[in-house]
Amino acid sequence: MNDSHPSIQRVAEALAAGGATCVIRVLPDAAPTAAAAAEQLGCEVGAIANSLIFDGDGVPVLILTSGAHRVDTGKVAAELGIAKLRRATPEFVREHTGQAIGGVAPVGHPAPMRTLVDRTLATYDEVWAAGGIPHAVFPSTYDELLRITDGIAIDVN
Numbered sequence: 544m545n546d547s548h549p550s551i552q553r554v555a556e557a558l559a560a561g562g563a564t565c566v567i568r569v570l571p572d573a574a575p576t577a578a579a580a581a582e583q584l585g586c587e588v589g590a591i592a593n594s595l596i597f598d599g600d601g602v603p604v605l606i607l608t609s610g611a612h613r614v615d616t617g618k619v620a621a622e623l624g625i626a627k628l629r630r631a632t633p634e635f636v637r638e639h640t641g642q643a644i645g646g647v648a649p650v651g652h653p654a655p656m657r658t659l660v661d662r663t664l665a666t667y668d669e670v671w672a673a674g675g676i677p678h679a680v681f682p683s684t685y686d687e688l689l690r691i692t693d694g695i696a697i698d699v700n
Contacts, residue, residue: 550642550675554651558681561650561691565681573677575645577610580680584671587611592664592672592688594647596631596640599623599657603631603639606699607649607672607688608661614699619659622697646676649692660685660694 555567574580577591584591591610596603599620606614620628636644640652649658649672664670665685672688674681688694 548676548679550646550648550651551679553641554648554675554679554681557648557650558691563681563683563687563691565683567674567679567681569674570678570680573645574673574680575677580671580673581610584680586669586671587667589663590667590670592649592661592670592683594649594673596636596644596647597628598631598635599625599628603635603656604628605640605649605656605658605692606661606697607658607664607692607694608699609663612661612663612700619697619699623657642673642675643677646673646679648673648675648679648681649688649694651675655693658692658694659697659699660689660692661699662696663699664688665696 581588589609589611592607616628
């Protein structure tokens, strides 16, 4: 697998447009979970920035959460002022990101979407996010993720 996959290219272009200077790394094995990514990268699972897509009353919401956390959907829905926030179906994820579950990047989507970034990620000097496919990741920082996603800092649990 190489970095010429169209999803990786879209993510790389979005990162560059956002001023990020990181390089997307293609892993030898798929890393569809935070634990799998952390194992291959040799970092703590909490330093993995999972890009999770939720359905917020029919509107996509991207939550970048530490791999060590689960999102409290009731709490986040209340903070967003929406009735219900639920994990999106694979079809909903692909429709709104152009990417498959397990490789969803925080950028490179067909249209901007509301993005929330877990404050816990700020405790790590370096965090890793998916690069558009389950084999691709890129290094970043909490502050950079907030900037390139136009995200809002939040406590997710």
